[in-house]
Amino acid sequence: MKGLIKYHMQQYMKTSRFVMPLAVFMIMLYSIYSSRPIGIVESFVSCGQFLFLIMVWIGITACDVEDIVSEQILVLRVRSAGKYYLSRTLFLCIVGALFSAAVLIFAAVRETLYGGEFFNRPLLFKDFLFGFIILTLCAVCGSSLGELSHSRIIRRRKNAVIAVFLLAVLAMIKMVFLERFPLSRFLLWVIPPISELSMIFSGRDYFSLGSTVQAAALLALSAAALNAVKIGILLKNKF
Numbered sequence: 001m002k003g004l005i006k007y008h009m010q011q012y013m014k015t016s017r018f019v020m021p022l023a024v025f026m027i028m029l030y031s032i033y034s035s036r037p038i039g040i041v042e043s044f045v046s047c048g049q050f051l052f053l054i055m056v057w058i059g060i061t062a063c064d065v066e067d068i069v070s071e072q073i074l075v076l077r078v079r080s081a082g083k084y085y086l087s088r089t090l091f092l093c094i095v096g097a098l099f100s101a102a103v104l105i106f107a108a109v110r111e112t113l114y115g116g117e118f119f120n121r122p123l124l125f126k127d128f129l130f131g132f133i134i135l136t137l138c139a140v141c142g143s144s145l146g147e148l149s150h151s152r153i154i155r156r157r158k159n160a161v162i163a164v165f166l167l168a169v170l171a172m173i174k175m176v177f178l179e180r181f182p183l184s185r186f187l188l189w190v191i192p193p194i195s196e197l198s199m200i201f202s203g204r205d206y207f208s209l210g211s212t213v214q215a216a217a218l219l220a221l222s223a224a225a226l227n228a229v230k231i232g233i234l235l236k237n238k239f
């Protein structure tokens with residue numbers, strides 16, 4: 001598994017496809033943390049929502065990088081298609097965790113440079129812990145959604161990108177959509193709960209255990225469901 005994850009990392013980094021998402025990520029950080037004082041919970045939730053979109057992008061481009069012949073060879077070599085697809089998921093989870101850590105480091109640096117007066121209150125250890133959990137799970141949801149654009153899930157590449165993009169947009173505005181069309185909740189429950197984060201953490205100056213567990217559970221269940229769908233379809237749709 002370690003060798004497969006390293007392989008995916010090397011293959012993706014060999015291309016220039018990571019440059020644009022990385023540039024957008026840096027712009028996002030500077031935009032969110034350009035003014036002060038700012039709420040810690042508010043800023044982390046905003047970063048999580050934007051990180052979701054960036055990881056959707058990375059999930060899509062990771063599918064573009066994958067060569068079908070190399071995929072077949074590696075599946076035969078490890079003797080398990082499920083293990084191979086799981087390694088891709090873990091690779092994207094690591095990328096998401098790295099981006100999440102970068103958000104926290106950037107926030108800590110800004111707080112230090114401004115003498116502890118950048119945020120509206122002092123940073124606490126639980127801010128880093130709970131913030132990392134929420135950020136990483138947002139990232140994993142994004143990459144999991146992006147991977148549904150795989151060519152063996154949606155054959156036409158243009159249609160795949162458009163479909164995933166629309167789902168990502170719906171994830172960001174789902175709560176507004178539900179307010180106007182309440183009955184749509186029976187269809188939109190499958191969309192990652194990114195919009196719900198704003199409601200769960202609305203008006204909060206501190207991360208509470210209950211709110212964090214609620215948000216983490218929703219995100220984790222969504223990511224698990226998306227990955228189960230992806231792996232199930234890929235195992236069914238042979239080369």
